[in-house]
Amino acid sequence: MRSTMNISASILVLMMGFSLVACGNSNPAVQPPTNNTGEQTPAPAPEEQPAEGDVIEAEGILTGWADPHTVEIRVNDEPMSFQVEESVQPLFDDIDDEDPVRFKYVERTFAGDTTIKQLVVKEITKVEVDDDRASTGANGMSNRPKTSELEVTVEGMTEKRPVTLAQGNGYSLYVFEPMAFDADENELTMKIDPDYEVEIEKLPSDYNLDFLRMDAKEELSETGEVKELTKKELSTGSMNDAQLYMMSQNDKKTEYYIVKELDGNGFIFRVNAPIGEPSEGFLPMAYASLNSIMNEKVSPK
Secondary structure, eight states: OHHHHHHHHHHHHHHHHHHHHHHHTSSOOOOOOOOOSOOOOOOOOOOOOOEEOOOEEEEEEEEEEEETTEEEEEETTEEEEEEOOTTTGGGGTTOOTTOEEEEEEEEEEETTEEEEEEEEEEEEEEOOTTSHHHHBOTTSOBOSOSEEEEEEEETTEEEEEEEEEEEOSSEEEEEETTEEEETTTTEEEESSOTTSEEEEEEOOTTOOHHHHHHHHHHHHTTTSOOEEOOHHHHTTSTTTTOSEEEEEEOSSEEEEEEEEEETTEEEEEEEEEESSTTHHHHHHHHHHHHTTOEEOSSOOO
């Protein structure tokens, strides 16, 4: 009887052992998947960087901020939008709206679409107009950049052309290569034909526009019938903010008498434009140069 019970107990123990082994192997360890293809995920292509042109120096009036990274500056009375990166934004901390500024910028283009262009400010400083040395040096010459670029439209094509700084009597301006400036006579002329000329006269602060209008009529009447252009007629031109714009003409030439305020001072521009081949480019370049005028504290020596 005891042997039978011992055998039964042994069989029971063996059956329980098999059961435990089976339960222990019911959940085999999960093996990580194996990539047998040998392929690897390619790295993303590097992003193409935009191209930047040469650094351009310019001056203008800060109009204000269009958004946190776009600022508008009037350059030669033309509003232009510029991108301002975070590293450059602190330079604007001491510059207020309508302050005159001197700055450097580049033209940025993007691969795949060269029609998209950005003007990006690289450096900017405020021009202290009340400081004698801010606009003129100790030798009486302007501290403005000696060379720059001005936008001009000639024969229907608008482009930027290089210009050189010229010093006048109490002012400075930029001049295109086909033109010459005589500081002693305050005259801007075409090199190919000096009869194409602009006489520049700086006005006192108390000038009377009505008196100037009468003087203009008397001067221009010697050439032909005198006409005064309205603000509406001037609205699309580069002299759209002139205080006075009068003209007369005959079969040989056209004369203009223009009064305009630039950099806080009034000027008279007496323009003589003969009828001939150079006349197409003369007025656009002359007006662009005149619009670049800035007052200087010291006259040239």
